[in-house]
Amino acid sequence: MRFLVAGAGIVGLAICRELQQRHPAARVTLLEKESAVGRHQTSHNSGVIHAGLYYQPGSLKAQLCRRGAGLMKDFCRAHGIPYQELGKLVVARDPAEAEKLVQLHERAVANGVPGIETMGPQGIREIEPHVHGVAAILSPTTAVVDYGQVAAKLAEEFVAAGGELRQARGLLGVRQGDTGIEAITDSGRVNADRVIVCAGLQSSRLARKLGHPSDPRIIPFRGEYLKLRDHAAHLIKGMVYPVPDPRLPFLGVHLTRHVDDTVSVGPNAILALALEAYRRRDISIADLAQTLTWPGSWRLAKQYWRVGVKEVASSANRRQFLRLARDYVPELCLADLERGPAGVRAQAVSRDGRLVDDFAFSGDRDVLIVRNAPSPAATSAFAIAEHVVSGILAGKVA
Ligand SMILES: Cc1cc2nc3c(=O)[nH]c(=O)nc-3n(C[C@H](O)[C@H](O)[C@H](O)COP(=O)(O)OP(=O)(O)OC[C@H]3O[C@@H](n4cnc5c(N)ncnc54)[C@H](O)[C@@H]3O)c2cc1C
Numbered sequence: 001m002r003f004l005v006a007g008a009g010i011v012g013l014a015i016c017r018e019l020q021q022r023h024p025a026a027r028v029t030l031l032e033k034e035s036a037v038g039r040h041q042t043s044h045n046s047g048v049i050h051a052g053l054y055y056q057p058g059s060l061k062a063q064l065c066r067r068g069a070g071l072m073k074d075f076c077r078a079h080g081i082p083y084q085e086l087g088k089l090v091v092a093r094d095p096a097e098a099e100k101l102v103q104l105h106e107r108a109v110a111n112g113v114p115g116i117e118t119m120g121p122q123g124i125r126e127i128e129p130h131v132h133g134v135a136a137i138l139s140p141t142t143a144v145v146d147y148g149q150v151a152a153k154l155a156e157e158f159v160a161a162g163g164e165l166r167q168a169r170g171l172l173g174v175r176q177g178d179t180g181i182e183a184i185t186d187s188g189r190v191n192a193d194r195v196i197v198c199a200g201l202q203s204s205r206l207a208r209k210l211g212h213p214s215d216p217r218i219i220p221f222r223g224e225y226l227k228l229r230d231h232a233a234h235l236i237k238g239m240v241y242p243v244p245d246p247r248l249p250f251l252g253v254h255l256t257r258h259v260d261d262t263v264s265v266g267p268n269a270i271l272a273l274a275l276e277a278y279r280r281r282d283i284s285i286a287d288l289a290q291t292l293t294w295p296g297s298w299r300l301a302k303q304y305w306r307v308g309v310k311e312v313a314s315s316a317n318r319r320q321f322l323r324l325a326r327d328y329v330p331e332l333c334l335a336d337l338e339r340g341p342a343g344v345r346a347q348a349v350s351r352d353g354r355l356v357d358d359f360a361f362s363g364d365r366d367v368l369i370v371r372n373a374p375s376p377a378a379t380s381a382f383a384i385a386e387h388v389v390s391g392i393l394a395g396k397v398a
Contacts, residue, residue: 001026004183004192006171006206008032009042010147010381011373012198013154018385020161028163029190031183033170033202038151040276041200042378044343046256046264049073049083049143050376053090054244054251057110060359061376064387066112068380069141075382076145079153082259086238088142089124091133093327097243098135104243105137115140130235130329142239144259147378166190171197173209174367181366194393197369201275201346205290207369212362216348216371217294220275220287221250223267225340226321228255232336236263240328248304249347249355249374253324264340265325272344279342299353348372359384365393 003019005012008030019028034040049069055061076083092098101118108116117123117138124136159165166185173184174195183190199206204218228235242252250269257263271291274284291297318337326332348356348371359380360372368388377384391397 001194002180002192003028004031004181004190004195005029005198006031006183006195007198007200007202008034008037008151008155008165008167009040009198009200010038010151010154010378011200011370011384012196013037013151013158014381014385015196015198015388016158016163017154018382018389020158020163022389028158029192030158030163030165031169031171031185031190032165032167033186035168037155037165037167038148041343041346042151043148044278044341045147045375045378046254046267047144047146047258048088048239048256048376048379049145050379051088051108051113051139051142052111052376053104053108053113053116053137053139055107055111055376056357057107059357060387061357061380062111064359064380064383065376067386068376068383069143071382072145072150072379073143075150081145081149081153083143083145084259085141085143086257087127087138087140088239088241089128089131089133090137090139090241090243091124091131091328092135092243093133095134100243100246101135101137108137108139113139113141128237128240130331131240132328132330144239144256146259171199171206194365195367196388196393197367198373199370200373201344203346203369203371204348207362207371210363210367210369212367212369215296216350216356216360217290217296218275218346219291219294219297219300219349220272220277221269221345221347222272222277222342223250223269223345224342225264225266226318226337227340228263228265228332229336229338232332233257233261233263235329235331235336242328249357250345251375253321255325255328265321265337266340267343268321269345275344275346277344294349294351296349296351296353300349300355303353345374346372347374361388361392365395368392
């Protein structure tokens with residue numbers, strides 16, 4: 001059996017590992033359009049190993065995040081990759097938010113998240129002495145890791161186990177050949193029996209090229225971070241998150257201590273002008289056209305324009321960003337913040353303007369495309385790989 005996987009982000013790499021484990025005699029080829037693995041979402045994120053609080057019970061996100069978090073920690077332990085269970089507080093700023101916390105707590109319990117506790121202002125102070133709030137949920141097993149490091153280790157293992165990693169080689173299309181599927185790349189052809197596409201931000205573009213349905217389409221949402229300067233980093237011990245807006249798949253601007261002991265503030269969520277727009281000035285006419293010609297984008301904008309305006313304001317103005325963070329850490333001032341990195345989320349939006357909430361796939365066991373793998377897909381990568389290889393490819397799930 002010959003497998004071809006396109007996209008060496010954390011999802012594609014985890015799928016390759018699962019293929020090698022389940023099919024030791026198979027030939028597995030991994031194509032990556034960049035000159036190294038993990039260059040996009042995998043290395044531009046918050047680095048949180050989510051515990052699974054937020055997701056609709058029974059959804060793929062809920063199931064695969066819970067299982068994936070454990071598998072991710074196992075992998076890190078086995079390979080000496082540092083991760084830290086610093087714990088996360090979801091903090092309510094007022095009684096209305098505290099009421100929403102009750103629902104979040106029920107959801108966390110339904111999802112089997114371990115060690116969840118609720119607390120008032122005193123409890124918050126004991127865990128995060130500089131954080132203010134009227135109530136909070138503590139998830140003690142939420143952890144941080146560097147997913148770029150995980151991806152690099154996966155690539156190393158893949159090659160050591162006989163996998164063929166072809167970097168700087170993009171998949172352009174597929175067609176049925178005499179001896180199976182012929183994958184057309186930007187430098188030659190590769191023959192395979194099964195093709196799995198994990199192209200993140202590029203997945204709906206590839207879906208169209210491979211003749212898969214155009215619905216849903218990936219809309220890129222830029223997420224910008226600020227960082228606490230060294231002198232202010234002591235203000236945050238672990239992770240501090242807002243109570244999420246249940247209508248949105250993004251978790252809101254949060255404060256996160258990372259494995260390298262820096263503390264980030266962010267990300268916001270603003271429409272990106274290119275699929276890989278890491279700098280504010282990055283713009284691609286083709287990518288923008290892909291967003292603007294999609295009816296779902298306009299329907300989405302109509303529903304969420306108020307949220308959008310707020311987020312754009314936070315992007316243009318550091319003070320606005322600070323205001324969000326000071327709701328939780330009143331001591332923070334402008335001099336404590338410096339510019340941080342940015343990432344771009346691949347979020348699928350349906351034709352009718354819905355933000356697709358769950359992980360989604362299209363195709364069949366011959367040509368399968370991962371269509372929506374936003375957060376917590378890094379946390380869930382190993383469980384997504386099991387779902388794809390032992391589930392979809394084995395014909396056990398639709
Ligand atoms: C700002 C931000 C914060 C986040 N925070 C978290 C978090 O804290 N925890 C968490 O679990 N998740 C988080 N996520 C989500 C997480 O990063 C992604 O869900 C995950 O990285 C998706 O991995 P992927 O492999 O699908 O995509 P990617 O990492 O984007 O990889 C896709 C790969 O496909 C390649 N590719 C594209 N087109 C082609 C082609 N034609 N041929 C060959 N290769 C191709 C790309 O170059 C890329 O390497 C966050 C995301 C962002 C942007």
